[in-house]
Amino acid sequence: MRHMGKPGENLGLVCPAQHKEEPGALVTDRMAGHKAVSAYDVNSLFPLYLDDPLLGRTPNLAPGLLARLGEAHGREPSPEELLGYVYAILYSRPYRERYREQLSRGFPRVPLTRDGVLFANLAVLGAELIDLHLLRSPCLALPGSRLEPQGSGTLGSGKRWWEYHPDEGRVYVNPEGQFFDGIPPAVWAYRIGGYPVLDRWLAARAGRTLRKEEQETFVKTVAALTRTLEIERRIAEVYEGVAGGRVV
Numbered sequence: 001m002r003h004m005g006k007p008g009e010n011l012g013l014v015c016p017a018q019h020k021e022e023p024g025a026l027v028t029d030r031m032a033g034h035k036a037v038s039a040y041d042v043n044s045l046f047p048l049y050l051d052d053p054l055l056g057r058t059p060n061l062a063p064g065l066l067a068r069l070g071e072a073h074g075r076e077p078s079p080e081e082l083l084g085y086v087y088a089i090l091y092s093r094p095y096r097e098r099y100r101e102q103l104s105r106g107f108p109r110v111p112l113t114r115d116g117v118l119f120a121n122l123a124v125l126g127a128e129l130i131d132l133h134l135l136r137s138p139c140l141a142l143p144g145s146r147l148e149p150q151g152s153g154t155l156g157s158g159k160r161w162w163e164y165h166p167d168e169g170r171v172y173v174n175p176e177g178q179f180f181d182g183i184p185p186a187v188w189a190y191r192i193g194g195y196p197v198l199d200r201w202l203a204a205r206a207g208r209t210l211r212k213e214e215q216e217t218f219v220k221t222v223a224a225l226t227r228t229l230e231i232e233r234r235i236a237e238v239y240e241g242v243a244g245g246r247v248v
Helices: 065-073 079-090 093-098 116-133 197-203 212-243
Strands: 012-016 026-028 043-047 049-052 056-059 163-165 170-172
Touching (some): 093 212, 116 212
Antiparallel strands (some): 012 026, 012 043, 049 056, 163 170
16 A cells, blocks of 8 residues: 555555455555445555665566567557556456456456457556546546535435435435436446445435535546446447457
């Protein structure tokens, strides 16, 4: 975790070695909680770069890996491109289904395709996911959700204080009748590892008055998950070529 000391200066892949629930992974640019992905299993953190007192900042990659990929693809990828590729694979539904048993009890192999075009396509999709999940993607500037009507912005408290209406695409958050809108059922139900993202976010803030910045974070998260579902469909299409092709 010491390699994630300054927010925004490094990236880290977060995932548990075992999963009692749905396999999941996250990316972070700062220190992360030890159960950010799974309610039952402690995370492992894989920093993209390591800060060594003698060697300085070095990529946290197997020696020669980028060179091997360069020989196969005709161009050596950057560490960031490799992380994007791995992140895309981990968000491939076909990959998760195929290796569900292995994912439940360890870290299965991530296939590294010899096809440079496939690698590049998945790296781009993974990089977009990373920007979405860090809430820094430009496409989140105009989110489609909002808190209506005007009021205190205080979330209800107690058991099941929220109420999601799938026919309206709204989650009502307090007795005043305030709601966040623009939330399709698939987005409300979206889970990363052991957590339904939006429900968990609200539950962690029960009884609090949301500041403007927190309201913006929630609606950006809605937009990020909406876009994530679209990218996952594209990843699944591209992954077919990886699953059926040669690997490094």
